[in-house]
Amino acid sequence: MYVAVKGGEKAIANAHQYLASERRGNTDFPELSVAQIREQMRLAVDRVMTEGSLYDPDLAALALKQSRGDSIEAIFLLRAYRTTLPRFCNSIPLNTSKIAVTRRISAAFKDMPGGQMLGPTFDYTHRLLDFSLADTTETKTYPAPSAEDLQRAPDEELPRILDFLQNDGLVEGAGEPNASSVGDITREPLELPASRDIRLQKLTRADEGFILAMGYSTQRGFKNSGGHPFAGEIRTGDVAVEIIPEELGFPICIGNITVTESEIVSIYDGSEDTPPQFSRGYGITFGSGERKAISIALVDRALRCKELKEDIIAPAQDEEFVLMHSDNIEATGFVEHLKLPHHVDFQSELDILRRLRSNWEQSKARREAMEQSASTPDEVANNAPKGFA
Amino acid sequence: MTQISTEHRQHWMNILARTPFAAIETAWATLPEQPEYTFLRQPETGLVMVQARTNGSGNAFSMGEITLTRCAVNINGTVGHAYIAGRDKKHAELAAVFDGLLQQPAYNDQLSKSVIEPMEKALTQKQQTKAEHVASTKVDFFTMVRGED
Numbered sequence: 001m002y003v004a005v006k007g008g009e010k011a012i013a014n015a016h017q018y019l020a021s022e023r024r025g026n027t028d029f030p031e032l033s034v035a036q037i038r039e040q041m042r043l044a045v046d047r048v049m050t051e052g053s054l055y056d057p058d059l060a061a062l063a064l065k066q067s068r069g070d071s072i073e074a075i076f077l078l079r080a081y082r083t084t085l086p087r088f089c090n091s092i093p094l095n096t097s098k099i100a101v102t103r104r105i106s107a108a109f110k111d112m113p114g115g116q117m118l119g120p121t122f123d124y125t126h127r128l129l130d131f132s133l134a135d136t137t138e139t140k141t142y143p144a145p146s147a148e149d150l151q152r153a154p155d156e157e158l159p160r161i162l163d164f165l166q167n168d169g170l171v172e173g174a175g176e177p178n179a180s181s182v183g184d185i186t187r188e189p190l191e192l193p194a195s196r197d198i199r200l201q202k203l204t205r206a207d208e209g210f211i212l213a214m215g216y217s218t219q220r221g222f223k224n225s226g227g228h229p230f231a232g233e234i235r236t237g238d239v240a241v242e243i244i245p246e247e248l249g250f251p252i253c254i255g256n257i258t259v260t261e262s263e264i265v266s267i268y269d270g271s272e273d274t275p276p277q278f279s280r281g282y283g284i285t286f287g288s289g290e291r292k293a294i295s296i297a298l299v300d301r302a303l304r305c306k307e308l309k310e311d312i313i314a315p316a317q318d319e320e321f322v323l324m325h326s327d328n329i330e331a332t333g334f335v336e337h338l339k340l341p342h343h344v345d346f347q348s349e350l351d352i353l354r355r356l357r358s359n360w361e362q363s364k365a366r367r368e369a370m371e372q373s374a375s376t377p378d379e380v381a382n383n384a385p386k387g388f389a
Numbered sequence: 390m391t392q393i394s395t396e397h398r399q400h401w402m403n404i405l406a407r408t409p410f411a412a413i414e415t416a417w418a419t420l421p422e423q424p425e426y427t428f429l430r431q432p433e434t435g436l437v438m439v440q441a442r443t444n445g446s447g448n449a450f451s452m453g454e455i456t457l458t459r460c461a462v463n464i465n466g467t468v469g470h471a472y473i474a475g476r477d478k479k480h481a482e483l484a485a486v487f488d489g490l491l492q493q494p495a496y497n498d499q500l501s502k503s504v505i506e507p508m509e510k511a512l513t514q515k516q517q518t519k520a521e522h523v524a525s526t527k528v529d530f531f532t533m534v535r536g537e538d
Binding site for chain 1: 396399402403406433434435436438439440441442443444445447448449450451452453454455456457459461471472473474475476489491495499516517518519520521522523524525526528529530532
């Protein structure tokens with residue numbers, strides 16, 4: 001039972017005013033602009049967009065400013081904001097073959113058609129703190145390197161590396177596009193067992209740390225089958241979002257968004273109907289969410305256990321465990337509600353505890369009285385442990 | 390006079406959606422005359438659910454939403470529409486105005502050349518520059534045999 005609390009208005013108003021002051025910090029230093037966060041804290045913005053499940057870099061940057069850099073608080077703000085807006089329509093599914101890549105790598109094939117482009121990556125850096133970044137007294141420029149020979153037109157379609165293996169039947173198919181309607185957990189509550197479209201939506205907006213840990217657990221052996229996972233292809237780049245407005249009846253581009261997609265393959269032992277082959281897991285995020293995209297792909301693959309007739313022996317294969325605990329807004333709501341006033345609940349628990357203790361003391365006294373009356377001094381000596389006799 | 394096809398319209402709507410607002414505002418301000426228009430639908434911000442495909446080409450699923458601002462205007466009796474990612478109402482308004490004008494043969498030739506072409510060129514240039522940065526990170530990995538044979 002919930003009992004409301006009243007009062008505390010003045011303290012709450014002052015706490016929020018104090019928060020605004022602390023958010024601003026020492027005024028000897030200039031205030032952060034939303035544009036600075038959007039441009040220079042881009043990966044934080046990308047995470048907030050992916051887990052807030054709303055692509056709008058300016059809003060995500062604003063949310064980060066308001067939340068003092070707390071990602072989950074910022075994600076909460078975006079989730080709350082989206083409920084104030086009407087839903088116009090669904091997009092046409094993204095055509096990520098027409099991606100303008102900033103990064104594209106394969107850990108499985110070194111000579112992949114179209115080439116491997118590292119892009120702006122932290123990979124192969126030494127992870128040493130760069131103290132030159134701490135010095136902002138002089139204006140520095142950071143020119144990006146350029147190659148004149150592109151070897152391919154910027155808008156040329158990029159072949160998917162797994163399609164080549166698929167031609168040999170060594171990799172399972174990508175699946176035929178579905179004719180049936182596409183699930184959406186922002187419209188219909190999540191029901192278990194969930195189909196793969198619902199699982200992928202849930203995993204995309206899931207907490208990065210949780211999905212990373214779940215993916216990691218499959219690598220450490222907490223799964224049923226499948227060999228070493230390989231990153232068949234990872235790509236980050238810009239892709240057009242298209243819709244078909246009712247008023248027009250034909251598709252139009254509303255703008256480009258940056259996405260990262262990851263395709264992971266691992267050996268599947270096969271079943272009675274299916275020969276051994278590479279099975280696939282898939283992950284996609286807004287922005288440059290490479291760690292998350294790889295993790296989603298690992299967990300997506302693990303959650304396909306029923307479809308692939310694998311025994312469920314590990315947490316990452318347990319659909320209910322993964323899907324019901326992956327959302328950081330749901331999780332933080334329930335975990336953090338513990339700090340809100342529970343004074344009445346606590347009083348009632350105190351009452352219960354007092355009654356339990358009183359009962360316990362009474363029955364203890366009764367038990368001792370019975371033992372006292374039943375025992376003679378001789379029996380007590382006989383009942384003593386043998387070693388002490 | 391060129392026949393205005395759906396492909397033409399898709400093309401300019403694409404360019405108007407992807408071009409930064411500042412360039413669209415400049416294009417509008419530098420028109421010899423700014424025709425009057427009325428709103429059929431005031432600029433309005435809402436959401437589109439972006440769908441992606443499993444494995445890039447399989448079943449569709451709901452990936453996450455994106456903000457969208459739409460607007461419809463009546464300009465010289467023609468209806469102009471705009472659907473622009475983001476929350477910039479002025480961007481949607483001017484894009485709808487240009488869409489209305491570009492559908493009118495009297496304006497199409499001139500605006501295609503003076504407004505759409507330069508915007509497209511700027512977008513292509515930006516894409517080219519980015520592709521050059523990316524190409525400079527193209528990597529050739531070698532495999533080497535290590536240890537005893």
